[in-house]
Amino acid sequence: MFIDSVNLTLSSGHGGAGSVSxxxxxxxxxxxxxxxxxxxxxxxxxxxxxxxxxxxxYKGKKALRAQNGEAGMGRxxxxxxxxxxxxxxxxxxxxxxxxxxxxxxxxxxxxxxxxFLKGGKxxxxxxxxxxxxxxxxxxxxxxLEGETREVRLELKLIADVGLVGFPxxxxxxxxxxxxxxxxxxxxxxxxxxxxxxxxxxxxxYSGFVMADIPGIxxxxxxxxxxGVQFLKHVERTKILLFMLxxxxxxxxxxxxxxxxxxxxxFSGELAKRDYAIALTRADAAENLQEKFDAFLAxxxxxxxxxxxxxxxPNAGETGSNLNxxxxxxxxxxxxxxxxxxxxxxxxxxxxxAESNSAAQNAKFNGSIYKQDIYEFDSAKPFFVMPISSAxxxxxxxxxxxxxxxxxxx
Numbered sequence: 001m002f003i004d005s006v007n008l009t010l011s012s013g014h015g016g017a018g019s020v021s022x023x024x025x026x027x028x029x030x031x032x033x034x035x036x037x038x039x040x041x042x043x044x045x046x047x048x049x050x051x052x053x054x055x056x057x058y059k060g061k062k063a064l065r066a067q068n069g070e071a072g073m074g075r076x077x078x079x080x081x082x083x084x085x086x087x088x089x090x091x092x093x094x095x096x097x098x099x100x101x102x103x104x105x106x107x108x109x110x111x112x113x114x115x116f117l118k119g120g121k122x123x124x125x126x127x128x129x130x131x132x133x134x135x136x137x138x139x140x141x142x143x144l145e146g147e148t149r150e151v152r153l154e155l156k157l158i159a160d161v162g163l164v165g166f167p168x169x170x171x172x173x174x175x176x177x178x179x180x181x182x183x184x185x186x187x188x189x190x191x192x193x194x195x196x197x198x199x200x201x202x203x204x205y206s207g208f209v210m211a212d213i214p215g216i217x218x219x220x221x222x223x224x225x226x227g228v229q230f231l232k233h234v235e236r237t238k239i240l241l242f243m244l245x246x247x248x249x250x251x252x253x254x255x256x257x258x259x260x261x262x263x264x265x266f267s268g269e270l271a272k273r274d275y276a277i278a279l280t281r282a283d284a285a286e287n288l289q290e291k292f293d294a295f296l297a298x299x300x301x302x303x304x305x306x307x308x309x310x311x312x313p314n315a316g317e318t319g320s321n322l323n324x325x326x327x328x329x330x331x332x333x334x335x336x337x338x339x340x341x342x343x344x345x346x347x348x349x350x351x352x353a354e355s356n357s358a359a360q361n362a363k364f365n366g367s368i369y370k371q372d373i374y375e376f377d378s379a380k381p382f383f384v385m386p387i388s389s390a391x392x393x394x395x396x397x398x399x400x401x402x403x404x405x406x407x408x409x
Contacts, residue, residue, distance in 0.1 A: 008152075096154060098151055164216060274405060
């Protein structure tokens with residue numbers, strides 16, 4: 001069960017009481033005080049562990065307490081220190097004050113260990129209170145009480161790429177295609193109700209983590225449905241991949257504008273996050289190139305194409321395209337000087353030719369647009385790419401371009 005929010009009352013241990021004791025030994029007259037100190041109470045720690053993926057271990061637990069310190073004893077024997085309470089949580093867990101929402105602790109990396117509540121100090125035994133005028137003190141200190149705090153734990157998944165889109169646009173299908181994640185997939189909305197992480201292997205030495213975020217609905221940023229619970233998982237992703245459905249009753253323009261608005265309303269930081277766009281179900285789309293060109297125009301991008309040749313830069317552009325990869329087959333210039341280019345890999349094209357019909361391949365010809373990494377403008381998408389998880393069209397290219405954008409970070 002995936003649990004990403006729990007409320008707990010946490011308490012550190014009380015310190016043990018000091019001992020009132022006197023040395024009683026044969027042939028020792030007036031042995032004096034020998035009461036030991038009480039043990040310190042146990043502390044409360046939070047520990048981030050990559051092997052933990054949910055807060056389900058704390059579901060139904062209202063109060064957790066570290067062990068109290070034991071009382072001191074005679075013969076100057078100190079009490080045992082209380083055992084610490086360690087709460088193992090997934091990286092990405094935020095510890096908030098249950099009443100005010102103040103961030104108290106943020107665990108973001110594997111092995112991070114944070115002291116949250118300090119245990120109470122053990123009391124001093126009567127041996128500490130001996131003096132020239134009171135050589136047999138009959139009192140000792142009580143241990144100090146531990147601390148108590150009501151907190152809310154919130155898990156925000158940490159991933160490199162977050163998939164953002166309306167329900168049933170192909171997010172789960174994509175992550176199951178490119179990674180080892182196995183989300184539930186069905187042809188109806190809200191099949192995915194909990195976020196899923198998948199490791200995407202690009203080559204033998206490179207990869208990244210992708211997060212499948214449940215579908216966003218209109219009004220999600222204002223708390224409609226479970227929108228806020230879903231959007232919070234996007235906050236910690238490095239880049240966003242907006243997934244727009246070519247077969248949806250909404251136009252590409254409507255989908256993109258709505259998703260950008262919802263993410264921006266939820267967090268101003270998300271509006272500044274680097275992003276890219278994938279157009280799903282392109283294998284079955286009609287008039288793909290027309291829709292594609294219209295969408296680019298909506299984004300304020302002017303596309304130009306010259307067959308398989310790399311276009312020369314416009315007067316206002318730099319010579320960054322001189323470093324273009326051999327696999328790039330065409331380049332498109334944006335109206336603001338940004339460079340967009342098609343980057344179909346030759347090997348991928350060969351594989352696609354074997355597994356797909358010529359008609360399917362024709363739909364994808366010249367329809368991958370990518371911004372020049374050297375002149376990157378984060379206000380615009382790094383690339384706009386039609387994909388099909390069902391036929392594998394442009395899936396490898398998608399992985400390589402996402403990795404290229406991540407390496408810029």
